[in-house]
Amino acid sequence: MVLYFKYLSILFKSQLQYRASFWLLTFGQFFIPFSVFAGMYLMFERFGELRGWTFYEAALVFAVIHLAFSLSECFARGFDMFSGLIASGGFDRLLVRPRSTALQVLGSQFEFTRFGRLLQSAIVLVWALAKLPIDWNAPRAVTLALMVACGVLIFTGIYMLFATLCFWTVQGLEIGNIFTDGGREMAQYPLDIYKKWVTVFFTFVIPFGCVNYLPLLYVLGRAHGHPAGYMAMPLAGVLFLLPCLAVWLIGVRHYRSTGS
Template sequence: MRLYFKYLSILFRSQMQYRASFWLLTCGQFFSPFVMFAGVYFMFERFGQLRGWSFYEVALCFAVIQMAFSLSECFARGFDAFSGLVAGGDFDRLLVRPRSTALQVLGSKFEFTRFGRLLQSIIVLVWALTNLPVAWNAAKAVTLVMMVASGVLIFTGIYMLAATLCFWTIQGLEVANIFTDGGREMAQYPLNIYQKWVTVFFTFIIPFGCANYLPLLYILDKADGHEVMYMLAPFAGALFLLPCLLVWQIGVRHYRSTGS
């Protein structure tokens, strides 16, 4: 972790060398998600509710997944830009260093301008929570934090799987955006508004539902059955990351240098 924070410090200082550009990009990231949130707002202005969900309940769902996405984009950007390391042969340098390749790739790039998007999500989160009659306790507060952390791990795992494909395809594949950008758009609404196969896929295969929808039912007192199961659902994010790391190790073993 000391090495990871060293990467963090170096890249932050390098990006702050162009402070005007940094703050302009951060402001752009702050305002751009408002377009998506405006779509949610106007939909509820027109229809009032969505399959029994109120505006502020969906706003909470929206804020959690947007926070997870922005944190993942900030701290796991190295995997998203991994194709450049493979195409240029720079991944060879990482292989001869006595540290994990996953850690080195993770620390190769950070997008601190995504804090603008994170700030917007926090504002929406606070707005939603102040307008929801939630009976808060320590368990619900911890569950909310775990929801965000789980979402970060899931997005990071998807980035890692997309990066692993680069060992065979060299260039990154845009199909991965179906599960990153598409997953973000889908998970910002409760899963029960979709068809059953969508709910099953995004609960048991890519567990966005475990990071957002199921624990949200517990927080809003809508859970049926054992509440502990809904509280523990965010741990699926960590379980999802484990096979992603395994696939990454398989990809590393099959890597062939570009020879440049």
């Protein structure tokens, strides 16, 4: 982790060399999800509720998934941009270093301008929590923190899976956006508004439901059962990341150098 934070410090300083560009991009990133949230607000303003969900409950769903996505975009950007390392032969350089390739790729790129998107999501989160009559206790607070943290792991795992494809395809595949951007857009609403097969897929295959919808029922006091079960649900993000890392290691073993 010392090496990881060293990477982070170097890249942060390099991006601040162009301060005007950095702050303008950050400012722009603040308003990108704002337009999406405004659309949600107008929808609830017109219809009142969505399948029994109030605006502030849906806003909490929105905030959690966008917060997780923003953090993954910022700190796992190296995997999203991995095709550039393959095409340029830069991955060869990482292989000769005595550190994990996953750690080096993770530290190869950070998008600090995504802090604007992160700030917007945090504001929505605080606003929604302030408006909802939640009976707070330690288990609920821990569950909410795990929802965000494990959501980051799911998005990171998806980035890692599609980065692995670059070992065979060289260039990144746009199909990955179906599960990153598409998954974010889908998971920003409660899962029970979708068809059953969608709910099943995004609960048992890509477990967004386990880090957003199901534990949120407990946080909002809409679920029955032991709190420990709901607290453990976000850990599905860890279980999702582990096979993604295993697939990554398989890809590394099948990598063929560019020879340049």
